[in-house]
Amino acid sequence: MRIVTAGSVDDGKSTLIGRLLFDSKEILADQLAHLEDVSARRGLDTVDLALLTDGLRAEREQGITIDVAYRYFATARRKFILADCPGHVQYTRNMVTGASTADVAIVLVDAREGPTEQTRRHTFLASLLGIRHVVFAINKMDLVDWDEGVFERIERELDAFTTRLEIPDLAFIPVSALHGDNVVERSAHTPWYGGSPLLWYLEHLHVASDRNLIDVRFPVQYVVRPRTDAHHDYRGYAGQVSGGVLKPGDDVLVLPSGAASTIARLETFDGDVAEAFPPMSITLHLADDLDVSRGDLICRPGNHPQAARELDAMICWMSEAPVRPGARLAIKQTTRTGRAILDDLRYRLDVNTLHRDEDARELALNDIGRVTLRLSAPLMVDPYRRNRATGSFILVDEARNDTVAGGMILGPAEGAEAAGAA
Amino acid sequence: MTYELPHLAALESEAIHLMREVAAEFERPALLFSGGKDSIVLLRLAEKAFRPGRFPFPIMHVDTGHNFPEVLAFRDTRVAELGERLIVASVEDSIAAGRAVEETGPRASRNRLQTVTLLDAIETHGFDALFGGARRDEERARAKERMLSFRDDFGQWDPRAQRPELWNLYNGRIRRGEHVRAFPLSNWTELDVWQYLAQERLELPSIYFAHERDVFERDGMLYAMSEHVTLGAGEQPFVTSVRYRTVGDLTVTGAVRSTATTLEAVVAEIAATRVTERGETRADDRATEAAMEDRKKEGYF
């Protein structure tokens, strides 16, 4: 399971992660010795678990985390991959990066301060990126005397804010990362709290049903053609299932050509399989000899993505250089690449207030906006809310080759306005 | 049917997906093979991604000249079994050509020199993408590494100017002379690798299992005796039962005391261990707090 953590500086995120790793016995003797050593050198009398998550030298020198770091821990029930996103004001792009693949977000709140602008920003980003489970860890409860009233007030405030977002599953847990209360073990200080400790919550969260198992989507990634005597006529379409459940015998369509065929086999190195579902990597064989190549998409005849020449999308701008309407960019969606022109900036979103600024002329680093993109060739898309794999894209600066934006598709922009924007 | 992919299967699929992306988007990839367990897993993943076709890239080994003979023998057998192409880039050759200078003293190693040989080989063969077996759990500079990681035309990694990596949409655009490193095992832990080796019944070089060896102790670690080491004052060789957790240049790779002679026994020991892989076995990372970061910036694996 993939977790993303977010919080403002000093909310205790590093301490909490250190605690999760430490209490789940993931910190090993040499790392601990190193932590004790560094803590002692800095004149601390207890081991600073936060030091564990300091990655690069520049970060250690500045005492802040500047880039997403990945951590791994496991319990008897589950293995976890944790993207640790720094909480600095200017680092929306890190949070978006870490959240793009996460199943659940942990948002840290300092109990003494309650939800801040950054709490709102991080929660909004989690919902924008389609994370279905958000857990608020109300930290430093020891510093507010384990006051139930403080916890409830924060919970109410966050509840009110999150009704404007689409997050199906919310949880609130009173913790002390420093002392370990309600992180792994239930705390004796919170008799009024009926829920589970954080780790128990993470271990028991049901995330399999978050994947789209309804709409069959198979972007062709790579064509396997051995051209050897033994495999003279072999032609397999390799890729990762992006949605739905595929079975041999299913009728399918290949887009954009619209050619119809049937699934002959679903092959893997370990033998054929009877079903393929996300995120399996397989090699698909069609019953007919069609001309299929990378970037094509295989789906069912009665359920296909929309072919869009113009996209209505939310983008997060990640480059130092601002972008204005008229900009030309490269776009990559599933296994397809093309070119795009930013036709219209409909509004810039203030991620703290959710206010839409329709007079905005540009998007700067870390800005989020709703845009219309005109495409050089149609893309086969689904709304991001429906399918993260076929509803996401990146934009690349063609001169510098940098990734400059991540995008979430609302729908095709032609004709009727797509409803349900953030 | 729950349609939930088990953890190892999900990691495997993520890795296969990255390998196919690189094969599709780059003209001249190569797969770096060290003979170690991580690169053995990489070869299996390449089979899963491209069979029954040939690998759309050669296998490349950077030979320090200080390798374990068992590992070189294993390499040749495995490559022959797969029927794929092997390129050997040799640190000896770089030294002979004056491109690299041998370190001296009792702690001399060719670990750092490998970077020169590697970058020269990339240039000679015109490689634009290199698969490596590095994992983010190995070391803290690696924890921030991208799955598809950009290198400038000096082969350098700039940790502060990494491209954002969103979803599974890799940006493979580079200019001539630049290249990328692709790390399909980024999200695997050491235990995942061992469990996968067991699941796939993959063969490993014999040094991964307990064996009697002539060793000596230095800085609390056990090193193999060989013609390449100079013993310091008070260092005494002795024979004991050891195995290796990683395979690198034999002068900097430490052995661990062990009696585990089967994969199952090794997995059990790893699951119970209280020391990280690098902390236990890699002298190269002990030099300074930021040793790995510095080497990576220069273009190391």
Ligand SMILES: Nc1nc2c(ncn2[C@@H]2O[C@H](COP(=O)(O)OP(=O)(O)O)[C@@H](O)[C@H]2O)c(=O)[nH]1
């Ligand atoms: N009293 C108390 N202090 C905490 C708690 N969690 C973190 N801290 C302290 O708050 C400070 C900031 O924590 P850190 O984990 O570095 O915050 P980060 O910037 O969010 O990673 C440190 O001095 C921690 O020791 C807590 O639950 N209770």
